[in-house]
Amino acid sequence: MDWLAASIQAHPHKIALIIGGQQWTYADLDKHVMEYCEPLKQIGVSSRQMVGVLMPSCFEYVCLIHALARLEAVLVPLNTRLTVTELDWQLLHLNCTLLICSSATEITASAFVLPKREVVSVHEPQHPVVKYLFQVSPGRIRLRPQPLGLITDGVNLPAPHRNLTDELEDSLQAVVFTSGTTGNPKGVMLTAGNFFWSAAGSAFRSGTLPSDRWLCCLPLYHVGGLNILFRCCLYGTTVVLQDGFDVDAVNEALDTQNITLISLVPTMLYRLLNTRTDFPTSLRLILLGGAAAPADLLEKCQNLPVALTYGLSEACSQVATALPTETKPGSVGKPLMFTSVRIVNALGETLPPGEYGEVVVSGPTVMRGYFGHRPLSGELATGDIGYLDAEGDLFLVQRRSDLIVSGGENVYPAEVEQVLREHPAVAEACVVGIEHPEWGQQVAAAVVLKSPAAEDDILTFSRQHLAGYKQPRRIRFVEALPQTASGKIHRKAVAALFDAVD
Structure with missing residues (x-):
């Protein structure tokens, strides 16, 4: 849904955006958005096409968001704090064939170039495998159509000559990733x-x-x-x-x-x-x-x-x-x-x-x-x-019983625990949130070892697989994890272990 097109009809000369010392009216912003639409169309971006965006918040990002909406494509905003492993899983999960980056994220984005996936930048790229969006000649990049069954799962296909109510309900605008209670990322489909x-x-x-x-x-x-x-x-x-x-x-x-x-x-x-x-x-x-x-x-x-x-x-x-x-x-x-x-x-x-x-x-x-x-x-x-x-x-x-909210970021214990258990010295792990005056909660892990390992070894391994805000800030090695009467891990008792050593 193209919100910007409606806005320039109603108030073209009102200020839409301010970044630092620069500002743009709605009419100004619309002109820049049009400059993005044409090259995006040339490379095959069309209705219901999943488009990943890996960029910091900036003017170019704003233009892309509105341009993708105008083309009725589906925005997939990607967390710039995630590791390559985490981002790659999300792109594969959505069968995303196009990733757009900027100079700030080009090095990370270059790792995702595949025969069936293109990476383009809104700035002139330094890496040879990354294309420049505004210098891509027609035909040089051609996105493969995505299977509609994947793209529209759970969302009705729009019918011709839709009225506004139907269009609002049917148009998939974005897929935003959040973690599920099992720790696996889930794509939230927002219309x-x-x-x-x-x-x-x-x-x-x-x-x-x-x-x-x-x-x-x-x-x-x-x-x-x-x-x-x-x-x-x-x-x-x-x-x-x-x-x-x-x-x-x-x-x-x-x-x-x-x-x-x-x-x-x-x-x-x-x-x-x-x-x-x-x-x-x-x-x-x-x-x-x-x-x-x-x-x-x-x-x-x-x-x-x-x-x-x-x-x-x-x-x-x-x-x-x-x-x-x-x-x-x-x-x-x-x-x-x-x-x-x-x-x-x-x-x-x-x-x-x-x-x-x-x-x-x-x-x-x-x-x-x-x-x-x-x-x-x-x-x-x-x-x-x-x-x-x-x-x-x-x-x-x-909040959700096991969820850790640290600095406004959701951290799911199961995801962190899975990474910790992949360390060759770790037999078992339980991750909990410990109250913290500034961050709200702090990630802490109780770890059972099967062979000798130091805390620094565990943390170095974790940093290779998890974003910074998911990293355990405290680790305690234990002989066994406390359990409930039914044999489940007793998370409250694990949290109490850290209280006992404060």
């Missing part, structure tokens, strides 16, 4: 409708003003960062884009750019509060999500417009938000308009207010399903435990 209704629900909940400027320091490979880009395009407001969170750059933008909204995870806000106590009067909302906010952090924010949010990739980010005027300690507020939340027991039965159970989400923001899996039946079982009060406000008791 144009998911993004549209997420934007609508957010606007009704948080409000939107013609003068809004949303500071985006979340990466564009995260659904949170991608959502900011699409939402502002639909609202006709401005994105102030930064390449990741740099506290000095964020402070400068807050002081000079009339920022009205900013999306942060607790680790970011923690660092920001260590550098300043006063915030500009233009700032009307700090959307805080991605991980549970510690009580001591919230205590420091009593005079700030903090809006606690709960969301997940499978629901196109935001599910519920508590506005600063709503004072219920621990609550993430009411669900967004058009989104429904219920709490269920193990049998799937709806529980009354105040009773703990699994959070189940439904509505038009819920994904079509995971790529290669059966489509959802309409409801999303999140695995998170919480309850609703009598007024319909949501309280989370814990």
Whole structure:
């Protein structure tokens, strides 16, 4: 769905994007996007084509996102922090035949060139196997058509002469990877409708003003960062884009750019509060999500417009938000308009207010399903435990039982454990999250050895296979892992092992 084309009809001269000292109106941005569309078409990018993008947040990335939407291709934003092994698995899983990179990621991207996969760069490449997007002559690259059964699994094929409602529902806009509870990455299939209704629900909940400027320091490979880009395009407001969170750059933008909204995870806000106590009067909302906010952090924010949010990739980010005027300690507020939340027991039965159970989400923001899996039946079982009060406000008791959320990044223990067990000296491993004042949680591993090995040996091996944020920060060698009465690993007892040595 081409949001930008609609925006230039409504407000061509409004500022769409600010990066550093440069800015572009919607009309300016549209001209640059058109410059990307033609070479993309020449190499075979077309409707429903999966296109991987491995780039930092930058102007070229923004142009690519809108160009792929205009061509009705499917954006696959890839995490620049992952290892070659992790990225290769994702590209193979989607049968992705085109990867677009930049000069910043060219070295990594060059490893993915295959007879059936092309790698092109938006900058003049230095590596001979990487092609330059803007100098590819017609016919030099020709992408092989992807099997429609793979691309559209769980999403209906669009019919000719669709109306807007059908187009929103049918058009697959992006596949965003998130880890499953087993630790295997899963491709979350998000439609144009998911993004549209997420934007609508957010606007009704948080409000939107013609003068809004949303500071985006979340990466564009995260659904949170991608959502900011699409939402502002639909609202006709401005994105102030930064390449990741740099506290000095964020402070400068807050002081000079009339920022009205900013999306942060607790680790970011923690660092920001260590550098300043006063915030500009233009700032009307700090959307805080991605991980549970510690009580001591919230205590420091009593005079700030903090809006606690709960969301997940499978629901196109935001599910519920508590506005600063709503004072219920621990609550993430009411669900967004058009989104429904219920709490269920193990049998799937709806529980009354105040009773703990699994959070189940439904509505038009819920994904079509995971790529290669059966489509959802309409409801999303999140695995998170919480309850609703009598007024319909949501309280989370814990995030997914085994999930570690460190600095806003999801780390699944099973994935880390699998890597650790591949070390020749490791017999068994259990990975848990340990509370940390800055990061929220820290990855820790209890390891059973079958032959002598040092902690540095284990960590060196792990770094070769896992992204930095997934690395264990603490390792404890044990004779055996504690078990429950049923013979399962007792994760709480493992976490207590680290508490005992603090």
